[in-house]
Amino acid sequence: MYxxxxxxxxxxxTFGEIELNTVKESxxxxxxxxxxxxxxxxxxxxxxxxxxxxxxxxxxxxxxxNNNNIDGIIIGTAxxxxxxxxxxxxxxxxxxxxxxxxxxxxxSTPNAIAAQAGLMAANKSYNITHVHxxxxxxxxxxxxxxxxxENQEAKYLVGGVDEISTYNYNIDYLEGxxxxxxxxxxxxxxxxxxxxxxxxxxxxxxxxxxxxxxxxYIQAVHSIHTTDTTQLSSALxxxxxxxxxxxxxxxxxxxxxNGDNRLLKYYxxxxxxxxxxxxxxxxxxxxxxxSTAIAVWLACNADKLPAxxxxxxxxxxxxENILIYNNYKGMQHGFILINK
Amino acid sequence: MSRIxxxxxxxxxxxxxxxxxxxxxxxxxxxxxxxxxxCETKYAGLRPCGEIKKTTQQLKDILNxxxxxxxxxxxxxxxxxxxxxxxxxxxxxxIAATDTALIGGSTVGGMCVTDELYHDANSDEEGSEYLASYxxxxxxxxxxxxxxxxxxxxxxxxxxxxxxxxxxxxxxLLKNGLxxxxxxxxxxxxxxxxxxxFNALHILSPEKCxxxxxxxxxxxxxxxxxxLILEKEEDAIGKKVYAVLSGYGNSNDAYHPSSLSDAxxxxxxxxxxxxxxxxxxxSDISYINAHGTATENNDAVESTAMLRLFTSPPPFTSTxxxxxxxxxxxxxxxxxxxxxxxxxxxxxPALNFNNPIEATGLQPVLKYQSxxxxxxxxxxxxxxxxxxSLLFSKIS
Numbered sequence: 001m002y003x004x005x006x007x008x009x010x011x012x013x014t015f016g017e018i019e020l021n022t023v024k025e026s027x028x029x030x031x032x033x034x035x036x037x038x039x040x041x042x043x044x045x046x047x048x049x050x051x052x053x054x055x056x057x058x059x060x061x062x063x064x065x066n067n068n069n070i071d072g073i074i075i076g077t078a079x080x081x082x083x084x085x086x087x088x089x090x091x092x093x094x095x096x097x098x099x100x101x102x103x104x105x106x107x108s109t110p111n112a113i114a115a116q117a118g119l120m121a122a123n124k125s126y127n128i129t130h131v132h133x134x135x136x137x138x139x140x141x142x143x144x145x146x147x148x149x150e151n152q153e154a155k156y157l158v159g160g161v162d163e164i165s166t167y168n169y170n171i172d173y174l175e176g177x178x179x180x181x182x183x184x185x186x187x188x189x190x191x192x193x194x195x196x197x198x199x200x201x202x203x204x205x206x207x208x209x210x211x212x213x214x215x216x217y218i219q220a221v222h223s224i225h226t227t228d229t230t231q232l233s234s235a236l237x238x239x240x241x242x243x244x245x246x247x248x249x250x251x252x253x254x255x256x257x258n259g260d261n262r263l264l265k266y267y268x269x270x271x272x273x274x275x276x277x278x279x280x281x282x283x284x285x286x287x288x289x290x291s292t293a294i295a296v297w298l299a300c301n302a303d304k305l306p307a308x309x310x311x312x313x314x315x316x317x318x319x320e321n322i323l324i325y326n327n328y329k330g331m332q333h334g335f336i337l338i339n340k
Numbered sequence: 341m342s343r344i345x346x347x348x349x350x351x352x353x354x355x356x357x358x359x360x361x362x363x364x365x366x367x368x369x370x371x372x373x374x375x376x377x378x379c380e381t382k383y384a385g386l387r388p389c390g391e392i393k394k395t396t397q398q399l400k401d402i403l404n405x406x407x408x409x410x411x412x413x414x415x416x417x418x419x420x421x422x423x424x425x426x427x428x429x430x431x432x433x434x435i436a437a438t439d440t441a442l443i444g445g446s447t448v449g450g451m452c453v454t455d456e457l458y459h460d461a462n463s464d465e466e467g468s469e470y471l472a473s474y475x476x477x478x479x480x481x482x483x484x485x486x487x488x489x490x491x492x493x494x495x496x497x498x499x500x501x502x503x504x505x506x507x508x509x510x511x512x513l514l515k516n517g518l519x520x521x522x523x524x525x526x527x528x529x530x531x532x533x534x535x536x537x538f539n540a541l542h543i544l545s546p547e548k549c550x551x552x553x554x555x556x557x558x559x560x561x562x563x564x565x566x567x568l569i570l571e572k573e574e575d576a577i578g579k580k581v582y583a584v585l586s587g588y589g590n591s592n593d594a595y596h597p598s599s600l601s602d603a604x605x606x607x608x609x610x611x612x613x614x615x616x617x618x619x620x621x622x623s624d625i626s627y628i629n630a631h632g633t634a635t636e637n638n639d640a641v642e643s644t645a646m647l648r649l650f651t652s653p654p655p656f657t658s659t660x661x662x663x664x665x666x667x668x669x670x671x672x673x674x675x676x677x678x679x680x681x682x683x684x685x686x687x688x689p690a691l692n693f694n695n696p697i698e699a700t701g702l703q704p705v706l707k708y709q710s711x712x713x714x715x716x717x718x719x720x721x722x723x724x725x726x727x728x729s730l731l732f733s734k735i736s
Contacts, residue, residue: 073592078475080497085451086461092536093458097382105537106598106723109447110476110497115724118592124609127592127726128505132495133477139494143509146516167461171474174460174467225484225493329472331481 001145002214003205004155005066007059008297009033010201012284015059021306023284026185029178030164030198031286040065041120048103049116050081055202056113056161057120063157063206064121070206071154072126073114074143075161076136078289080110080129083165113161126156134328135223136160137290141336142221148209159204160293164286169198177287177329179259188259188283189311196258199286203293205300215300219243219337227330229269236273236325239335250276251319252302254295255311256326258282266327274323277313279305292334295324299338344511345735346582348428348569350420350525351676353663354390354562358423363680366688367708371662373548373560379530387544389530390562390664392416407482408469411450412563414482416669417527420565421483424523428569428579432487434521441492441519442480443510444567445502445526447534447668449476454532476668479527491519497668499722500631501590502526503566504671504730508588510570520575525567525672534667535561541598543635549665550692551632551658552639552704559633562664566672568679583682586715586733587618593725599637604645606727607631611649611717614729618715622650625731626713627687629678630704631721632658633665638721643700655711657704661691671720671728678716678732687711 008014011031012024024034033055038046040061046054056075064070079085085108091100106112111129118127126147130139137160144158172178179195188197207218222239226232240247257267257280271278285294298305299322305315324336351358354372355365365372376384378395399415400406403422425435434440450473451457457474460467472478477495484493492513496505503526510524538544538561545558570585591613593606600606615622631642639658646653659677666673681687690704714734721727 078477086457088537089451089454089458089533090462092454092532097532097536100536100540102537102540102598105540108537109499109723111499111722111724111726112597114498115592115597115726118594118725119597122594124592124594124605126590127498127724128590129497129726130494131476131497132493133475133481135494136477139492142492142518146512146518149516150512170462170464171460171467171471174464175471223492224490225481226490 001148001207001218002211003207003216003300004214005063005206006215006297006300007062008203008294009055009059010285010294011199020304023186023308026197029183031185032164033200050084050107052077052081052161052163053113053116055163057116059202059204060117060157060159063204067155067206070123070157071151072147072156073117073123074128074140074156074158075114076130076140076290077110077113077161078131078133078136079162079168081107081112082163082168084108086167134289134332135334137293138221138223138334141218144207152209155206155208157204158207159202160290161202162200162288162290164198164200185283189257192261194260194262196260196282196287199288199291201285201294203297217339219339222335224333225331229265232266232333233269233273236270236335243337245321247274250274250321250323251316252276252322253278254299254322254324255280256282258287263327263330270325278311279309280311281309289328292324292326292336296336299324302340342572342574344514344570344585345573345576346568346585346679347571347576347579348424349582349676349679350423350427351566351673352392352416352419353564353673354392355662366662366677369689369691371548371691373664381532381535383535383539386546387535387539388548388560390560391530392563409473410482411473412452412529413446413448413450413527414479416529416565417444417479418483420525420567421523424567424569436488436490438490439520440489441510441513441522442483442489443494443506443522443524444480445496445506445668446476446479446528447497447499447502448528448531450474450478451533452529452531498726499724500667501671501720501722501726501728502668504720504728505590507568507672507675507730508590511585514570514572522570523567524570526669527565528563528666528668530561530563545634548692549634549661551634551661551690552697552702553693554695554697556634556639559635560664562666564663564666564669564673566669566676568675581735583679584733584735587614587731589613589729591727593727595725598723600641600721604641606725607642607645607721608648610727610729614717614731618731620715625654625715625717627654627681627716628656629674629716629718630656630658631719632660634660640697643697643702647700653702655687655705657690674718675730678718681713681716682732682734685710685713
């Protein structure tokens with residue numbers, strides 16, 4: 001599956017003018033997206049959009065605009081419009097199920113992002129939303145890869161989006177997934193504590209079987225659920241074997257390491273197998289379930305990965321094979337193999 | 341290419357706790373719509389629903405599911421999952437195998453524990469046991485952990501067509517050689533959240549819903565779960581085979597966030613593309629299990645789309661009059677009903693229908709009948725214009 005266009009809205013300068021060398025700092029343990037002006041979205045519609053819809057549609061619009069007749073829209077999002085969802089919930093409780101306005105309810109369904117993109121593109125083709133938490137984006141990629149086997153000539157919009165809402169921050173914080181003490185992103189990997197920083201963002205891709213002028217090639221995607229590092233290691237070895245890749249063929253490991261000392265063992269297990277320079281990205285994006293969409297966007301820009309990303313080694317000239325490994329909450333693991 | 345067949349079914353809804361009870365209720369025209377007894381909401385006496393008359397605690401006891409943080413949606417899912425796996429004689433080893441996939445659709449997920457969610461989202465006190473249970477993925481992650489599943493696991497949310505899309509995704513995994521067997525379906529439970537949401541949209545009926553009736557007053561929400569076991573025909577030799585999943589379509593209406601276009605482009609296109617993938621024409625369809633929510637908008641638009649595609653539509657009904665609208669589970673529940681139509685060669689009566697919609701004049705089947713059936717279309721349309729249609733065919 002070839003990537004032809006890639007857009008990204010994140011906590012860093014990744015949309016429009018791209019600047020990856022300077023790291024924008026987190027505020028209050030959150031890395032909020034740097035939102036563009038969304039010039040393609042009519043103001044009346046923009047006002048009604050929740051943040052996840054805004055980020056997703058905002059990142060999708062440049063791709064939609066440049067490509068008429070996309071054959072489908074595939075979005076991965078764990079939570080969709082969580083802010084709207086809880087706003088509606090709060091109304092229910094606070095007003096004791098009184099007269100409510102349905103706006104937040106309609107915006108709260110996770111498929112609102114793909115639906116709104118379809119609406120704005122007047123696109124009546126395949127439209128789907130994968131919500132499998134930390135593997136929502138990996139499943140979206142797999143969907144697109146299957147579709148391109150089924151429809152050789154087609155092209156699809158595939159992407160991942162999630163937002164920080166006050167409420168999912170609170171829920172995940174109570175569950176222990178965010179840092180309990182003030183931590184800046186530039187020091188994300190140096191402490192020895194649980195939790196990470198909250199993040200949000202969206203990355204969108206136009207994919208097809210057409211190799212000419214492609215930015216990158218997604219060779220394979222694999223996901224597993226386990227808490228066992230031995231199982232994880234053998235899954236990676238099996239994955240590489242199946243795709244005829246020797247560990248030494250991998251030029252960069254893009255690692256989802258997130259500063260949570262409980263998850264470090266999984267990243268170490270992968271680094272024990274893949275000795276390529278390891279580039280980390282969560283100090284730029286923060287942690288969120290579909291952050292690997294941004295990792296794929298970074299892989300598309302592999303030539304320009306800044307030094308601050310590298311945990312070991314540095315950026316080789318013209319990297320060819322890139323492995324993305326990410327772990328979400330200890331349980332969900334995804335591998336994405338990309339060739340430049 | 342090898343056909344995709346259904347080798348196991350599991351279902352729980354307001355009209356029965358298993359496949360046999362559900363079929364019997366359909367034959368006898370029994371409605372599961374009643375006043376709410378267990379789902380706590382101010383609308384309990386005002387908006388009848390398709391409630392499963394078991395408390396969450398009873399479900400936990402029946403299923404021996406006493407892990408912390410398990411929600412009603414997960415319990416209903418587990419109930420149907422266990423029945424489907426047993427029906428297809430899947431061993432624990434097969435369920436856990438790397439070539440067994442689990443694909444589930446849900447829209448409510450763990451949000452059924454509304455009051456706990458309110459607390460955990462807003463309070464800085466200690467969290468409840470449900471912190472990891474609110475999202476839609478929580479259901480399938482629970483099943484994955486309970487059975488140690490090592491294959492592909494995915495959760496889909498396209499609102500009311502979620503589990504139809506889960507079944508489509510499952511079939512495509514088989515066709516692409518990414519799984520040898522797929523457990524696909526969906527689950528949703530009644531929640532204060534959805535009851536208030538649909539009520540705010542003024543589409544909840546104060547009476548038992550009347551799909552395709554001229555004077556319909558909206559939908560009844562329901563709850564339930566269903567799973568199908570899908571395999572390639574060549575892998576199912578010697579097994580009981582219920583039906584062939586012969587076609588499917590997914591299209592977007594691209595019109596409005598919460599209502600369908602007058603012309604019904606999304607429904608028309610999803611039904612048309614289901615016919616295309618099956619290599620069938622409209623006249624081949626013996627029966628349609630319509631989406632038929634009994635809202636003003638859906639039934640009018642679905643009728644229009646049926647008339648566009650079929651000119652003279654085949655016999656049809658909506659089983660929402662029996663179960664209520666089970667949202668993310670509806671596609672899977674109605675797939676099981678469509679499979680009954682094929683396997684037992686019968687059509688069940690539509691409930692609460694009196695007069696056809698004037699503009700379209702379509703009348704659903706009103707009496708139980710034994711009927712030769714070769715191909716059944718099952719429709720699921722959701723918010724966001726997410727329209728999906730499934731086609732099931734007789735095995736021989």
